[in-house]
Amino acid sequence: MRRMDAVSALLRAAIRIAGASAAIVAYDDDHRPVAFTGCSQGAAALALRDGAGAYIDCRTPVTPMTLVLLEPERTTAGDVALMALANELGHAVLESQAVFDGGLAALAGSIETLADPVAVFHPPVPGEEVARFACVNGAFERLFGYASRDLAGLTEDLLYMESTSMENVMHMRDRLAAGDPVRGILELQTRESLPLWIEMTSRVVYDPSEHPTYYVSTLRDISARKEFEAAVAAEKQRLSVTLKAIGDAVITALPDGRIDFINAAAQRLLNVAFSDAYGMPLRSIVDLRDERDAPCEIHLDPAGDVRGEGLLYSPERNTQIAFVSSPMCGVLNPGTPFGYVIVLRDITVQVRLTRRLAYEASHDSLTRLPNRRRFEEMIEGALLSAKHSRAVHTVAFIDLDRFKQVNDSFGHETGDRLLRDVAHRMSLNVRGNDILARLGGDEFAMLLHECSPTQAERVVEKIRQSVESLPVVYNGKTIVLSASIGLAALDHRSVSAAAVMAEADKACYEAKGRTHATTAPENS
Numbered sequence: 001m002r003r004m005d006a007v008s009a010l011l012r013a014a015i016r017i018a019g020a021s022a023a024i025v026a027y028d029d030d031h032r033p034v035a036f037t038g039c040s041q042g043a044a045a046l047a048l049r050d051g052a053g054a055y056i057d058c059r060t061p062v063t064p065m066t067l068v069l070l071e072p073e074r075t076t077a078g079d080v081a082l083m084a085l086a087n088e089l090g091h092a093v094l095e096s097q098a099v100f101d102g103g104l105a106a107l108a109g110s111i112e113t114l115a116d117p118v119a120v121f122h123p124p125v126p127g128e129e130v131a132r133f134a135c136v137n138g139a140f141e142r143l144f145g146y147a148s149r150d151l152a153g154l155t156e157d158l159l160y161m162e163s164t165s166m167e168n169v170m171h172m173r174d175r176l177a178a179g180d181p182v183r184g185i186l187e188l189q190t191r192e193s194l195p196l197w198i199e200m201t202s203r204v205v206y207d208p209s210e211h212p213t214y215y216v217s218t219l220r221d222i223s224a225r226k227e228f229e230a231a232v233a234a235e236k237q238r239l240s241v242t243l244k245a246i247g248d249a250v251i252t253a254l255p256d257g258r259i260d261f262i263n264a265a266a267q268r269l270l271n272v273a274f275s276d277a278y279g280m281p282l283r284s285i286v287d288l289r290d291e292r293d294a295p296c297e298i299h300l301d302p303a304g305d306v307r308g309e310g311l312l313y314s315p316e317r318n319t320q321i322a323f324v325s326s327p328m329c330g331v332l333n334p335g336t337p338f339g340y341v342i343v344l345r346d347i348t349v350q351v352r353l354t355r356r357l358a359y360e361a362s363h364d365s366l367t368r369l370p371n372r373r374r375f376e377e378m379i380e381g382a383l384l385s386a387k388h389s390r391a392v393h394t395v396a397f398i399d400l401d402r403f404k405q406v407n408d409s410f411g412h413e414t415g416d417r418l419l420r421d422v423a424h425r426m427s428l429n430v431r432g433n434d435i436l437a438r439l440g441g442d443e444f445a446m447l448l449h450e451c452s453p454t455q456a457e458r459v460v461e462k463i464r465q466s467v468e469s470l471p472v473v474y475n476g477k478t479i480v481l482s483a484s485i486g487l488a489a490l491d492h493r494s495v496s497a498a499a500v501m502a503e504a505d506k507a508c509y510e511a512k513g514r515t516h517a518t519t520a521p522e523n524s
Helices: 003-018 041-050 080-112 138-144 166-177 223-245 264-270 348-362 372-389 403-410 412-427 453-468 497-513
Strands: 022-027 033-037 054-057 065-070 118-122 132-136 182-189 195-206 212-221 249-253 259-262 306-312 319-329 337-346 393-400 435-440 443-448 472-474 477-479 483-490
Touching: 003 022, 003 033, 003 065, 003 080, 022 041, 022 080, 033 041, 033 080, 041 065, 054 080, 065 080, 080 118, 080 132, 080 212, 118 138, 132 138, 138 212, 166 182, 166 195, 195 223, 249 264, 259 264, 264 337, 319 348, 348 372, 372 393, 372 435, 372 443, 372 483, 372 497, 393 453, 393 497, 403 412, 412 435, 412 453, 443 453, 453 483, 483 497
Parallel strands: none
Antiparallel strands: 022 033, 022 065, 054 065, 118 132, 118 212, 182 195, 195 212, 249 259, 249 337, 306 319, 319 337, 393 443, 393 483, 435 443, 472 477
16 A cells, blocks of 8 residues: 555544544644645644644654544543554654655656756645745756755745736635646746746646645746737837827728728728727728719738828818828738738818919919910810821910000009900800910910811801900990901911911911901911
8 A cells, every 4th residue: 555545544544443523643843734534634724723632642753743533432542542543643654754755856856857947836734825845946946046955945925026916826826726727927036036927837746645745837938028028019009109199190900901090180080989990991981082983992002002092071071182001011021911001191271272273373363264374285285186186276366456555544453354354255155165265465365176267267256246245334435345366277287386376376466457357377
């Protein structure tokens, strides 16, 4: 029979002889239970503390021990059988303790071969919660700076520091007390008080009587991992704070296009709450349209940035948006994005300003007609189409006769008002695809698309009649206007836009010489 089995059998025999409820063997020096049957270790410790039960000396002089019988039904004092049994129990315990010590030595030898730090603990004795070191291996000594002989008998809490999570510690203690294996992460300290993040896996080792003998804990230093996790968390926090602070609308999306962050500026721009946008497809939150009201999707390209513009409709106003999407790639996988950053910028004001400046650069501020620069660009375009399609167009120069006298007699304010009225009157007689422009002063011009000079004469005649029929009365005086008009063909034979305009200008000058007439080229 194994030694601990012998101890258990002798304890059960003592219970039968004395008619007791439990039997305990305890050391005399510290009243610590060594073996027990019929009660728990805690109950045994309480009984010894309170002096309950009948005591019988085991007569082991080197290591004094006592047999304690709880609630015996017979008198035990002087009982020869019980005294002999107590003596046998004492020697059996000593023999089993020698085997126990030999088992610890064997265990210490086995853990020494392991690369990971390992610590063996004595389970807490009754009345204590903290386990005590039995031995550690060389890897533990190198990591923490404690030798096994330095730690023997000391409690585990010497490794704890102020920042150690006692909640995790108590959880692990409770699991081990229940006999369950447990894993946890604790912040511990070395002999030099250097902090270490440790992942600890602990299990209970039992003796043959199923009593817990040791706690064996395997430790793994995860400080580098925790530092990396802390750095990543800090970087993410800095990024989050930065994205929240910047004025542009910023969205981050996962590779599949689902939103995982949207800053305050984007929430305001898109009129959406973070909770409503999180996890949603990007296209369902950012619904941009192009000038034809077709969907303008923001493409997420792993190869690089994608830029574009679109119109964002809302009940309050329509917003012109410029966007850029950029892939976010890690160092180890530069070609495989782990997400995308999308920046949205409200460019409504800039677009309106640009359009206004472009309009003002190409239109006459007084009449709102295209100016000379814009008209010349249109002539260039018409010349290209004429050379490709052999279409015939006509350019007309219109000059208001004696307009200088109007300015001299009635002032420039009246002259400006008259120019606006004349421009409006001429516009009413312009065909839908033709262009009327003001070149400057009292000079106007027309581009008549797909219209020969002969056909153009009928059109410009209506223009002249509209000018001459315009009633102008100022301070009781009537101003009668007239116009001289010159025509020039624009076709595939035309040398340049400048040449065509010069020809029309010359024809207008000749018509003015004949007094508000129309002059067309001879080959028209």
